[in-house]
Amino acid sequence: MSKNTEVIQQKDMQYYMHNYANFKTYKEDRSVIYAKGEKHFIYDNDGNRYLDGLAGLWCVNIGHGNKEIAQCMAEQAQKLAYYNTFGDSSTAPAAELAAKLAALAPGTLNHTFYGTGGSMANDSAIKIIHYYFNMLGKPNKKKVISRNLGYHGSTFLAHTLTGIQPTHDHFDLVKDLVHYVTAPYTYHEAGDKNEEEFCDFLVQELEDKILELGADNVACFIAEPILGAGGVIVPPEGYHKRTWEVCKKYDVLYISDEVVTAFGRLGHMVTSYNKFDFEPDVLVMAKGLSSGYIPIGATMISDEIFDVISRPKSDNPYFSHGFTYGGHALACAVALKNIEIIEREKLCENVLEQSPYFWEEMKKLEDLPIVGEVRGSHYMMGIEFVADKKTKAHFDPEIDITKRIYKNCKERGLILRPIDSVCIISPPLTYDREAIERTAHIVKESVLAAMEEVEIKV
Ligand SMILES: Cc1ncc(COP(=O)(O)O)c(C=O)c1O
Structure with a gap:
């Protein structure tokens, strides 16, 4: 991490009260400082590239960095x-x-x-x-x-x-x-x-x-x-x-x-x-x-x-x-x-065309023992995690399963959003087959890694 990033993070922590600030963790979890975007990719201040699985906050529909x-x-x-x-x-x-x-x-x-x-x-x-x-x-x-x-x-x-x-x-x-x-x-x-x-x-x-x-x-x-x-x-x-x-x-x-x-x-x-x-x-x-x-x-x-x-x-x-x-x-x-x-750019058409493949790939996650349901429609998706598929009981909040998955995804180059027991994916409408393939792969790897962290065997 560059010195410049640390300086920004310091100011961010000291002076900027975030939307939905998490006052339990904000001092340990330094913010990711996003600096640049390009179509469905986003870059942090140190040049690390991520797939933006969230379209900013379900909003950057045409993708980032549009010159027009x-x-x-x-x-x-x-x-x-x-x-x-x-x-x-x-x-x-x-x-x-x-x-x-x-x-x-x-x-x-x-x-x-x-x-x-x-x-x-x-x-x-x-x-x-x-x-x-x-x-x-x-x-x-x-x-x-x-x-x-x-x-x-x-x-x-x-x-x-x-x-x-x-x-x-x-x-x-x-x-x-x-x-x-x-x-x-x-x-x-x-x-x-x-x-x-x-x-x-x-x-x-x-x-x-x-x-x-x-x-x-x-x-x-x-x-x-x-x-x-x-x-x-x-x-x-x-x-x-x-x-x-x-x-x-x-x-x-x-x-x-x-x-x-x-x-x-x-x-x-x-x-x-x-x-x-x-x-x-x-x-x-x-x-x-x-x-x-x-x-x-x-x-x-x-x-x-x-x-x-x-x-x-x-x-x-x-x-x-x-x-x-x-x-x-x-x-x-x-x-x-x-x-x-x-x-x-026929972005609605792109969503309609890509969605069957997107859902086919993401629905496979339901085979994992902690994925209760993958639901939503088209480019609006929620993955709900459960500790027990039969009772649909959620994990103990202390385990913070979705935050672990979010962190694992980030390390592998994908941003999604954890809310309670659900991870949300709602990418820019420019998301193509390659981005979908990569997203499905990263989410699966990240869930498996989280399971290992909390010692759940497949
Ligand atoms: C369905 C819905 N309505 C309203 C809002 C509020 O919008 P804003 O945050 O722009 O005030 C949101 C924000 O996420 C939303 O998802």
Whole structure:
């Protein structure tokens, strides 16, 4: 390790409080300082190269170091990096991107409100929905139904929407706003039920929850099509459409949080409609929208919502919600260029083409005694580790099995992300056969090495 790296690490430890900082280990586990990226490879400050099995954080969909994006940034920055889009100001990139998103999104999702990331986009979704029901003269329709293990962000409101209970420890939440239902986690939650019965249970539970809270009090249901940070959980077949139908029955709006799944990760630009056959009332996007080159998030709303909220009130005509950097010209220009690249380079098609081989290779890991399940879809994958395949019991947290696997993968040149008992893989959409082969090989070797470390015999 170079001296320069040590200096950066020292400053990093002393002055920079990380996202999701681990205050137990941050003094021993010096940070890896990433310095450069190229397509699906990432380099640390000492020049070591890794396959980026995580696409930064499920976001660098077009891959790192894209020169076209850099050029687009430079051109837009020289022309006009920023102007506010409050009231009657706008810019061409903000308008063009909104029009492009309307063309990509299903049904009547034709109106985009911008922010700078996924949490903010979810906050906006809730505020807009509350405003909508206020305008309709239904001020009690305020409660939100979310799911255990759902992840919707870290602002005060988005953290409350998030159903990963340990993340709530020692924080306060928005009181009595959000109510959680069971995660559609067949592997752990289905018990004796088969997938169909489990789906029936989940759909009924949602309906019961709406009735328990009172349909007149429930504003919306928020759900990721595939739960990401909660452990890459794929709901049972038919779940999306059936939960959407329950929502429609009770005038409960459906927010589809596609912060991770949109822009190609599952082989489609938008998955709610194209893959799961339903049309949400609100669609939330971020991450792959700019492939992480610049912070941007989008909350798309239907014509039906827009028609109501855009009626000027007699007392105050303003929709008093907006951010300095919402509709940022440079960010919107980058997002437009990013979408152009995904389409032109046929990255969705690459995901659809490579996925069968990717899954065939990765599913083989289930033969290992500590791999409980390899699940997900296309370029969104979670590998769950268990100490006992029959009971599905997890390892003692002290063993930190997934962190061991993460470290072993890193030593062998692959970055993935350990979250509790699951290792997450969600690579750039440029991942090709060679990268897939190498990933499968490294993960297997790393799991075997971890088993040896904790003295588990094959
Ligand atoms: C599904 C989902 N929604 C929302 C968010 C929050 O996005 P951000 O971190 O950009 O605020 C994330 C972040 O990982 C996410 O995975």
